[in-house]
C-alpha cells in the first residue's frame with residue numbers, strides 16, 4: 603500500500619470510459635502527480651499501452667497486492683468474471699470505485715469483500731472530458747476516499763456527489779441516458795427541417811450545429827437555459843410561435859417527464875434483477 607501522497611490505483615477495464623479515465627491520470631503523472639498505476643485489460647489500445655508504459659504503469663500483472671483504489675470500468679455483464687481477478691487488489695484499506703451502470707454498492711461490496719465502495723455514473727461526453735459524473739459513497743468511505751475518488755473522476759468532466767444510492771436511478775435517467783435525448787432532438791430537428799424543404803445534408807448540418815452550439819453557449823457563458831432561451835425569443839416572433847407548441851401543457855415537458863420516469867423505473871428494475 604502507498605503513502606497518501608502517491609496513491610496506488612488499479613484499473614480493471616480500459617475501454618471507452620476506462621481509457622478516458624486513464625488518459626487523464628497519465629496526464630497527471632506527466633505533470634508530476636504522484637500516482638502508481640496498474641491496469642488490467644485484455645485488449646489494450648496500442649497507443650494507450652505505449653503511453654502507460656512510458657509513465658511506468660504495470661500492465662496485466664500475473665499477480666498483485668492491495669491498492670488504495672480499485673477502479674472497475676468493465677461492462678456490467680463482465681463484472682462477475684472481472685471480480686474474481688480484481689479481488690487481489692482489495693485489502694483492508696482499499697476503496698472500490700465502480701463506474702458500471704446498475705451494479706449496486708451492496709453487490710460490489712459482497713463480490714469484492716470491501717465495505718468501502720463508491721458507485722459512479724458518468725455519461726458519454728466523458729469520453730472527451732466534457733461529461734458529468736455523479737457518485738454515491740458507502741458509509742464506510744472516509745473523506746479522504748471521497749476526495750481521491752473525485753480527483754480520479756475529474757478526467758471525465760464535472761463530478762457531482764449524491765447522498766442516497768436510490769437517486770442513482772434518477773441520475774441514470776437524466777445525465778446517464780440524457781445524451782441520447784439530445785441526439786434525438788438533433789435527429790428530429792433535421793427531419794423537420796427536411797420536411798420544410800431543406801435538402802437532407804443541409805438539414806443535418808443545421809440541426810447538429812444548433813444543438814452543439816447551444817450546449818457550448820450554455821457551458822461557456824454559465825447562463826441558465828432559461829435566460830439563454832429568452833434571449834432567442836422576441837414577442838410575436840418565430841421562436842415564440844414554435845415555443846407556443848413546445849411549451850404547451852401537452853408539449854415537451856410532460857413528454858420528457860414520462861421519458862425520464864420510464865428510464866428511472868427501468869434502472870430500478872434492472873438494479874433489483
Ligand SMILES: NC(=O)c1ccc[n+]([C@@H]2O[C@H](COP(=O)([O-])OP(=O)(O)OC[C@H]3O[C@@H](n4cnc5c(N)ncnc54)[C@H](OP(=O)(O)O)[C@@H]3O)[C@@H](O)[C@H]2O)c1
Pocket residue numbers: 614615616617618619620642643644645675676677678680683684685701702703704723724725726778
Ligand atoms: N459508455 C457510456 O456512456 C457509459 C456511461 C455510464 C456508465 N458506463 C459504464 O462504464 C463501463 C464501461 O463502459 P465502456 O463503454 O467503457 O465499455 P467498453 O468500451 O466495452 O470497455 C470495457 C473494457 O473492459 C474490458 N474487459 C472485459 N472483461 C474484462 C476483465 N475480466 N478484466 C479486465 N478488463 C476486461 C473490455 O475488453 P473486451 O472488449 O475485450 O471485452 C473492454 O476493453 C460499463 O460498465 C458501463 O455501464 C458507460
